Amino acid sequence: xxxxxxxxxxxxxxxxxxxxxxxxxxxxxxxxxxxxxxxxxxxxxxxxxxxxxxxxxxxxxxxxxxxxxxxxxxxxxxxxxxxxxxxxxxxxxxxxxxxxxxxxxxxxxxxxxxxxxxxxxxxxxxxxxxxxxxxxxxxxxxxxxxxxxxxxxxxxxxxxxxxxxxxxxxxxxxxxxxxxxxxxxxxxxxxxxxxxxxxxxxxxxxxxxxxxxxxxxxxxxxxxxxxxxxxxxxxxxxxxxxxxxxxxxxxxxxxxxxxxxxxxxxxxxxxxxxxxxxxxxxxxxxxxxxxxxxxxxxxxxxxxxxxxxxxxxxxxxxxxxxxxxxxxxxxxxxxxxxxxxxxxxxxxxxxxxxxxxx
Numbered sequence: 001x002x003x004x005x006x007x008x009x010x011x012x013x014x015x016x017x018x019x020x021x022x023x024x025x026x027x028x029x030x031x032x033x034x035x036x037x038x039x040x041x042x043x044x045x046x047x048x049x050x051x052x053x054x055x056x057x058x059x060x061x062x063x064x065x066x067x068x069x070x071x072x073x074x075x076x077x078x079x080x081x082x083x084x085x086x087x088x089x090x091x092x093x094x095x096x097x098x099x100x101x102x103x104x105x106x107x108x109x110x111x112x113x114x115x116x117x118x119x120x121x122x123x124x125x126x127x128x129x130x131x132x133x134x135x136x137x138x139x140x141x142x143x144x145x146x147x148x149x150x151x152x153x154x155x156x157x158x159x160x161x162x163x164x165x166x167x168x169x170x171x172x173x174x175x176x177x178x179x180x181x182x183x184x185x186x187x188x189x190x191x192x193x194x195x196x197x198x199x200x201x202x203x204x205x206x207x208x209x210x211x212x213x214x215x216x217x218x219x220x221x222x223x224x225x226x227x228x229x230x231x232x233x234x235x236x237x238x239x240x241x242x243x244x245x246x247x248x249x250x251x252x253x254x255x256x257x258x259x260x261x262x263x264x265x266x267x268x269x270x271x272x273x274x275x276x277x278x279x280x281x282x283x284x285x286x287x288x289x290x291x292x293x294x295x296x297x298x299x300x301x302x303x304x305x306x307x308x309x310x311x312x313x314x315x316x317x318x319x320x321x322x323x324x325x326x327x328x329x330x331x332x333x334x335x336x337x338x339x340x341x342x343x344x345x346x347x348x349x350x351x352x353x354x355x356x357x358x
Contacts, residue, residue, distance in 0.1 A: 023073060043060075113223065153175050162199075193215070235251040269346070
């Protein structure tokens with residue numbers, strides 16, 4: 001499905017006046033729609049792109065726009081400047097496409113609010129028309145399933161997501177469902193994590209599918225819930241890079257990782273290479289890195305770490321002494337451990353985003 005010609009003309013005109021970098025508009029197959037002089041040519045894309053999240057791939061930056069029909073933006077560059085530019089272009093297209101699909105049901109209103117496409121006056125009218133409760137604290141939980149095949153994520157999750165009074169479930173696209181969780185009876189974020197993990201396990205047991213979940217911050221009014229949705233998507237984007245072995249990502253628990261993601265790629269690689277380079281490649285082998293990560297996971301406790309690794313405490317001390325001799329960092333000291341962890345994570349923030357495995 002290709003957008004109307006007049007819509008493409010509007011986009012091209014907006015790009016020429018407001019976007020400084022050259023930017024390509026593609027269909028889902030990678031065929032160039034804009035600029036018009038290159039129409040019909042093709043660009044190789046990453047195998048998976050989350051709607052609304054920029055992806056660095058092959059020295060390019062991509063963004064899937066969550067509208068119908070689905071469109072892809074591409075810039076032949078990467079880093080913070082390319083990310084900011086492509087996100088701005090995506091917001092422009094979403095704004096221009098707001099009038100393409102009429103609002104007919106309350107779920108259309110939910111989707112528009114989550115995408116932050118409605119003004120306060122528009123929402124006030126629509127909330128009254130569709131009897132939507134405005135003043136209620138909710139939290140956005142975004143569930144994403146890649147392997148939907150013939151089914152949609154909504155069809156798979158609709159029956160297995162438990163809903164209390166005031167909870168809502170909204171289909172964003174065939175891969176993405178948002179649960180607007182009422183916080184009335186929720187005492188801690190641990191409950192939200194447990195809910196997400198229970199849904200994941202049920203989905204795996206009943207359908208053999210796996211999903212990732214992002215949890216945003218609670219918002220006291222419905223007009224603000226789009227911010228929580230944006231945070232939940234950001235949590236998935238950041239979490240998949242820094243903690244790919246997890247499947248539930250809570251925005252408030254990823255402060256350090258979000259900070260590191262905002263550091264320019266070139267700077268991150270430069271600082272990462274201070275510790276991780278040819279001279280230290282033999283030191284930081286797979287076994288040593290696993291030891292260090294376990295030491296951090298056990299809060300720098302020597303005995304607990306040794307027990308978890310099934311090694312003698314003296315063996316662990318020997319490995320940490322070896323790191324100290326070659327790098328000058330004593331990982332048993334909090335400040336040195338923080339320095340090491342940040343420089344290690346900077347290596348992940350400088351890499352292309354990995355393809356998720358579901």
